[in-house]
Amino acid sequence: xxxxxxxxxxxxxxxxxxxxxxxxxxxxxxxxxxxxxxxxxxxxxxxxxxxxxxxxxxxxxxxxxxxxxxxxxxxxxxxxxxxxxxxxxxxxxxxxxxxxxxxxxxxxxxxxxxxxxxxxxxxxxxxxxxxxxxxxxxxxxxxxxxxxxxxxxxxxxxxxxxxxxxxxxxxxxxxxxxxxxxxxxxxxxxxxxxxxxxxxxxxxxxxxxxxxxxxxxxxxxxxxxxxxxxxxxxxxxxxxxxxxxxxxxxxxxxxxxxxxxxxxxxxxxxxxxxxxxxxxxxxxxxxxxxxxxxxxxxxxxxxxxxxxxxxxxxxxxxxxxxxxxxxxxxxxxxxxxxxxxx
Numbered sequence: 601x602x603x604x605x606x607x608x609x610x611x612x613x614x615x616x617x618x619x620x621x622x623x624x625x626x627x628x629x630x631x632x633x634x635x636x637x638x639x640x641x642x643x644x645x646x647x648x649x650x651x652x653x654x655x656x657x658x659x660x661x662x663x664x665x666x667x668x669x670x671x672x673x674x675x676x677x678x679x680x681x682x683x684x685x686x687x688x689x690x691x692x693x694x695x696x697x698x699x700x701x702x703x704x705x706x707x708x709x710x711x712x713x714x715x716x717x718x719x720x721x722x723x724x725x726x727x728x729x730x731x732x733x734x735x736x737x738x739x740x741x742x743x744x745x746x747x748x749x750x751x752x753x754x755x756x757x758x759x760x761x762x763x764x765x766x767x768x769x770x771x772x773x774x775x776x777x778x779x780x781x782x783x784x785x786x787x788x789x790x791x792x793x794x795x796x797x798x799x800x801x802x803x804x805x806x807x808x809x810x811x812x813x814x815x816x817x818x819x820x821x822x823x824x825x826x827x828x829x830x831x832x833x834x835x836x837x838x839x840x841x842x843x844x845x846x847x848x849x850x851x852x853x854x855x856x857x858x859x860x861x862x863x864x865x866x867x868x869x870x871x872x873x874x875x876x877x878x879x880x881x882x883x884x885x886x887x888x889x890x891x892x893x894x895x896x897x898x899x900x901x902x903x904x905x906x907x908x909x910x911x912x913x914x915x916x917x918x919x920x921x922x923x924x925x926x927x928x929x930x931x932x933x934x935x936x937x938x939x940x941x942x
Contacts, residue, residue, distance in 0.1 A: 608639030608704030612737030613879030621891025749783025766850030769820030
């Protein structure tokens, strides 16, 4: 059997762990593996490499993806879907494993409806895919945020400053909530809960009134003001999936805090640092389990499915269920975080 693998959307730690698991498992079963370069773009341009146990060796700990990635949407290009279909046929691919978030897996779901044998593996540092408890990449991103907050605490305390740390999270504030909770943030702002500048400033003032002369605020890039409910963007241009580039809420918030409280404030944007580096042990193991489970589904010819984590079990759900809605933050966890506000 010929099996194709591609990685689409934003990169994150753990992608190579999935690739490694799929190649190692399929080699024992006698299958042939083709790696598609740069996501769906590779199936439009017919750009691929052969994958074997040699090329998949020594990549478990590496960040990023050896296959490359892009935010290409074949359904946004004239003739794109047909090119993908034709090139899958040219390569003789019997089953295609798409590793990505809701955009990448959304394309896989559409192609399954057109007769392509697809399997999805959920990847996103935002952890916002429905039907799975956790996506790989998320734990690694949270650890990066936590370490950044640990480092910022010392300089914030030394200079008696307010530090506003902007993290990723377009529609869901999982990274902000978990990273902020683990890193001891004094306030966390997420897209799920619109905020007012006054409530943030009041919290900072209460801290300073009790002798704590610094504050750490974590804000997800998609957080919105209660009065406007409009996200702050870097650019009005949209990517192939219709997303605008977010960013700037941290700087905006920092300016307002300094103006309204008189306390010195600095903003820090972690940006793509959250995507980089080696995967954590949790993500290496989860990604490996996903890769093995994806091959098991191929062996059973159970296509149109996405592997998912439910509790401690890896299960199969339909791609349709996997991408039908964004998974927002568990507000019970956010309520725990609120215990430490102010």
